[in-house]
Amino acid sequence: MCGLCVMFGFVNHYLYMELRSATPWRLVARPILRAHEFAQFESPNAAKLMIFEIIHFYMLTIEKNILYPLMIVSTISVNKWTLHPYFLALFSLRLLRSAYCQPQLLYIPLAFSFLLIHADLSVLTNIDAYFPLIVYLSVLIWPKAMEVALKLNFILAYVAPWQISWGSAFHAFAQPFSVPHTALVCAQTLISSVVSAPLNPFLVIVEFASGSSFFLTSYVRPVKFWEKDYNTRRVDHSNTRLISQIDRGPMMDDSNLNAVFYEHLTRSLQASLAGDLLLGRWSSSVQPGDCFILASFYLNSLVHIIEVGNGFVTFQLRGLEFRGTYCHQREVEAISEDVTEGVGCCCCSPGSLPGMLSLNTAWVLRWLAWEVVTAKYIVDGYSITDNSAVNLLQVTFRFQVTALRPIESSSRYVDLDPMFGAANDEDFDMNLMGVSRHSFAELYEPWIRHCIQERALHDTPLSDEDGGIQRVIAFCFALSVVGRRALASAAHNRHANAAESFLYGLHALFKGDFREFGRLDVNWSWWMFLKSQL
Numbered sequence: 001m002c003g004l005c006v007m008f009g010f011v012n013h014y015l016y017m018e019l020r021s022a023t024p025w026r027l028v029a030r031p032i033l034r035a036h037e038f039a040q041f042e043s044p045n046a047a048k049l050m051i052f053e054i055i056h057f058y059m060l061t062i063e064k065n066i067l068y069p070l071m072i073v074s075t076i077s078v079n080k081w082t083l084h085p086y087f088l089a090l091f092s093l094r095l096l097r098s099a100y101c102q103p104q105l106l107y108i109p110l111a112f113s114f115l116l117i118h119a120d121l122s123v124l125t126n127i128d129a130y131f132p133l134i135v136y137l138s139v140l141i142w143p144k145a146m147e148v149a150l151k152l153n154f155i156l157a158y159v160a161p162w163q164i165s166w167g168s169a170f171h172a173f174a175q176p177f178s179v180p181h182t183a184l185v186c187a188q189t190l191i192s193s194v195v196s197a198p199l200n201p202f203l204v205i206v207e208f209a210s211g212s213s214f215f216l217t218s219y220v221r222p223v224k225f226w227e228k229d230y231n232t233r234r235v236d237h238s239n240t241r242l243i244s245q246i247d248r249g250p251m252m253d254d255s256n257l258n259a260v261f262y263e264h265l266t267r268s269l270q271a272s273l274a275g276d277l278l279l280g281r282w283s284s285s286v287q288p289g290d291c292f293i294l295a296s297f298y299l300n301s302l303v304h305i306i307e308v309g310n311g312f313v314t315f316q317l318r319g320l321e322f323r324g325t326y327c328h329q330r331e332v333e334a335i336s337e338d339v340t341e342g343v344g345c346c347c348c349s350p351g352s353l354p355g356m357l358s359l360n361t362a363w364v365l366r367w368l369a370w371e372v373v374t375a376k377y378i379v380d381g382y383s384i385t386d387n388s389a390v391n392l393l394q395v396t397f398r399f400q401v402t403a404l405r406p407i408e409s410s411s412r413y414v415d416l417d418p419m420f421g422a423a424n425d426e427d428f429d430m431n432l433m434g435v436s437r438h439s440f441a442e443l444y445e446p447w448i449r450h451c452i453q454e455r456a457l458h459d460t461p462l463s464d465e466d467g468g469i470q471r472v473i474a475f476c477f478a479l480s481v482v483g484r485r486a487l488a489s490a491a492h493n494r495h496a497n498a499a500e501s502f503l504y505g506l507h508a509l510f511k512g513d514f515r516e517f518g519r520l521d522v523n524w525s526w527w528m529f530l531k532s533q534l
Helices: 002-020 051-079 085-101 107-120 127-159 171-178 182-195 242-246 254-278 326-335 359-366 437-456 468-491 499-510 523-530
Strands: 199-204 212-217 291-295 299-308 313-322 434-436
Touching: 002 051, 002 107, 051 085, 051 127, 085 127, 107 127, 127 182, 127 199, 182 199, 182 212, 254 299, 254 313, 291 326, 299 326, 313 326, 434 437, 437 468
Parallel strands: none
Antiparallel strands: 199 212, 291 299, 299 313
């Protein structure tokens, strides 16, 4: 039974994951078990279920639900109550919980305990009765041993001499000074692994590509440590003053707008991440505390695994950069770099075997503090398309818009505001040098009457006898005038031929900024902009 558990664990959690990784064993240039969408740049549909994913799922189900429970029952039966019943209950509970949540941490301790009992300690009498105790201790020690190895690998990759840019004489004594700290760094690594505390760099060398030559143990923290109260405080119209919302410009809302994309990505991962991990689509045995970067052509995000259970995953997602920033460009270039282009072998360039990595590339991949686990992962998300509004708008009609504000509706009313002009206003009266109701009615009354007639088919018709149509025309004229005045005030320069000023004013109107700084400006209304409750 132990042999079956070890065999299933080796196939499910090592062999299968390596065959699906981006560079199997850091020697093969492409994944051996590839997804159906591997050759596509952007898949329009959900990921297709492959045959090897189905086989892996059933093997994982057999391992967790059949093999490990049978192994635990058989181990307790063979023990013949040599150990205390309380310990046997603790042993069973610990192994069952690990089998359902983290089965990738069981097959190696189980193989080690089996070999220890039947090879090294076989000369001892009645040693088989202590097999549960040895397995229990091995399961406790193995995750800590893996953590020590990962931290030592990170330190070596971080301070290796060939990671330094040798452009300064400072390296001549920077590296020798790190030699006396080796024993202390190893001790710090052991302590931090026992208490599960991170390592903090110390004595940072800013000039070089390597970050530090010394590390200190940080304080112990929980797995979920990003937020103080685990509640994100959002800055929106409900807790800020109106004047601060209006005057901060059109680009200051990007953080809140960008959060929409990450929120949608979080909802998508909530629905699909647990199943994708069971199918091995992340090509890695995920454990609590692991961090993954999801990089795409449009945005990057950090996924922090909090808890892995039987069929569920708890995670945190934090947005990094959007397309157009230097950090996003550098991260995407590093992650999506084509490793098959390398042909170097030491100081020459003989190339590489077909489908394999070159020697220099394989060496570089082994000395990175991060790893590309999968090159293609499909998740439902937004598709961002650049669509410039400047190219869509024509200068000849960009200012012909409407908004709201009541004004006088006299038939002889003329608005002489200097922001009106014949270049942008079709109803501008050259004789009166302003926008009059008469000129507005001559231009737009046929269209207004047509709309009233269409409305009359489904509602009570208006008649000219009681002045209903004339009131509608006067109201439309009022809306037109106030709309043009508000847009001109927000755009700062209504007569400019640049569409950027119009777009700036249009954005202000969409935010609700209907302030007018013309001759009708009323200062007593500014109190409403200073109250955050309004």
